[in-house]
Amino acid sequence: MKYIPTKIRNRPYTDALRRLKEGKLRPTKQRLALSKLLFEGEDRHLTAESLYEEACSFGIKVSLATVYNTLNQFTEAGLLREVVVAPGRSYFDTNTHHHHHFYCKEDDNLKDISEDQISLTILPDPPADMLIDRVSVVVHLKRNHKSDDDNNY
Amino acid sequence: MKYIPTKIRNRPYTDALRRLKEGKLRPTKQRLALSKLLFEGEDRHLTAESLYEEACSFGIKVSLATVYNTLNQFTEAGLLREVVVAPGRSYFDTNTHHHHHFYCKEDDNLKDISEDQISLTILPDPPADMLIDRVSVVVHLKRNHKSDDDNNY
DNA sequence: CAATAGAATAGAATGATTCTAATATATATT
DNA sequence: AATATATATTAGAATCATTCTATTCTATTG
Numbered sequence: 001m002k003y004i005p006t007k008i009r010n011r012p013y014t015d016a017l018r019r020l021k022e023g024k025l026r027p028t029k030q031r032l033a034l035s036k037l038l039f040e041g042e043d044r045h046l047t048a049e050s051l052y053e054e055a056c057s058f059g060i061k062v063s064l065a066t067v068y069n070t071l072n073q074f075t076e077a078g079l080l081r082e083v084v085v086a087p088g089r090s091y092f093d094t095n096t097h098h099h100h101h102f103y104c105k106e107d108d109n110l111k112d113i114s115e116d117q118i119s120l121t122i123l124p125d126p127p128a129d130m131l132i133d134r135v136s137v138v139v140h141l142k143r144n145h146k147s148d149d150d151n152n153y
Numbered sequence: 154m155k156y157i158p159t160k161i162r163n164r165p166y167t168d169a170l171r172r173l174k175e176g177k178l179r180p181t182k183q184r185l186a187l188s189k190l191l192f193e194g195e196d197r198h199l200t201a202e203s204l205y206e207e208a209c210s211f212g213i214k215v216s217l218a219t220v221y222n223t224l225n226q227f228t229e230a231g232l233l234r235e236v237v238v239a240p241g242r243s244y245f246d247t248n249t250h251h252h253h254h255f256y257c258k259e260d261d262n263l264k265d266i267s268e269d270q271i272s273l274t275i276l277p278d279p280p281a282d283m284l285i286d287r288v289s290v291v292v293h294l295k296r297n298h299k300s301d302d303d304n305n306y
Numbered sequence: 307c308a309a310t311a312g313a314a315t316a317g318a319a320t321g322a323t324t325c326t327a328a329t330a331t332a333t334a335t336t
Numbered sequence: 337a338a339t340a341t342a343t344a345t346t347a348g349a350a351t352c353a354t355t356c357t358a359t360t361c362t363a364t365t366g
Contacts, residue, residue, distance in 0.1 A: 065323090087237055118276065216316070
């Protein structure tokens with residue numbers, strides 16, 4: 001079982017509530033519960049489906065549609081960031097700081113790369129009347145099947 | 154109407170055929186026709202649906218499933234590159250050279266950035282037993298609604 | 307030119323996500 | 337505190353992109 005510091009255990013909804021207020025979202029039972037799952041503990045990468053299952057397993061009464069709504073609203077409000085790595089694989093990232101990702105398709109695994117570990121210079125100006133919103137760097141990985149290759153020679 | 158050089162007009166399938174051979178794919182009627190649409194002329198970004206519609210409008214008898222198959226096979230064979238920019242928006246890019254993209258969600262528009270216009274240094278090593286396959290940089294743009302904002306002040 | 311391996315096809319199936327219309331709940335108003 | 341209202345939640349239907357399936361067709365091989 002995961003260790004949760006006393007401080008957090010004793011005021012279980014203050015942080016979740018603060019975030020909802022931050023996003024001007026009504027603190028409903030479902031949003032509070034999902035917010036708690038999302039933001040309590042370490043940064044996470046999750047899909048709507050995975051959060052839905054997690055919520056169910058904790059006995060939270062919520063529908064998949066509400067999980068989708070909530071994730072989209074949280075993203076809209078800047079509480080989450082959406083990461084698109086492969087077709088039909090959309091993740092929500094609780095780390096909203098500017099950062100990047102390693103992604104391995106084979107094991108469908110995402111890993112953060114902090115901003116200061118990538119240096120990036122973009123020379124071309126954005127097209128007229130456009131501003132740069134954000135820059136997403138995805139470093140696609142493949143397994144190093146060293147032995148397989150070696151055995152062919 | 155688009156100008157097509159005489160050279161290409163006169164030998165319409167030589168290039169398409171060459172590419173199919175390159176990918177060890179049988180030169181069927183559909184593949185040849187799609188290859189022609191894809192690679193004749195400038196570099197393009199397209200979806201399965203858009204290529205399907207284009208083919209239909211040219212009177213090419215092909216099914217959507219075959220367009221999907223063909224795009225996937227071409228990508229597999231290295232004749233195309235898949236670009237993922239937003240959930241449920243997967244593009245195929247006829248430019249297979251290493252390069253990056255501007256993407257504007259509002260008008261769902263992709264624009265190339267050539268490799269030499271972005272300088273990138275990735276400090277962290279990939280996780281153990283992993284190699285870097287490729288690095289995808291997407292510069293997300295938003296419209297600069299300058300006048301709208303100004304009018305509020 | 308017949309045999310066969312591979313490809314194309316229509317339509318069904320899937321999977322992720324969004325929509326709909328009914329019901330329930332949170333906040334504002336009295 | 338009771339009521340009004342605006343907003344959320346819900347189950348299930350609908351949608352969209354994509355893949356699968358089983359059949360028919362076609363390019364290559366002998």
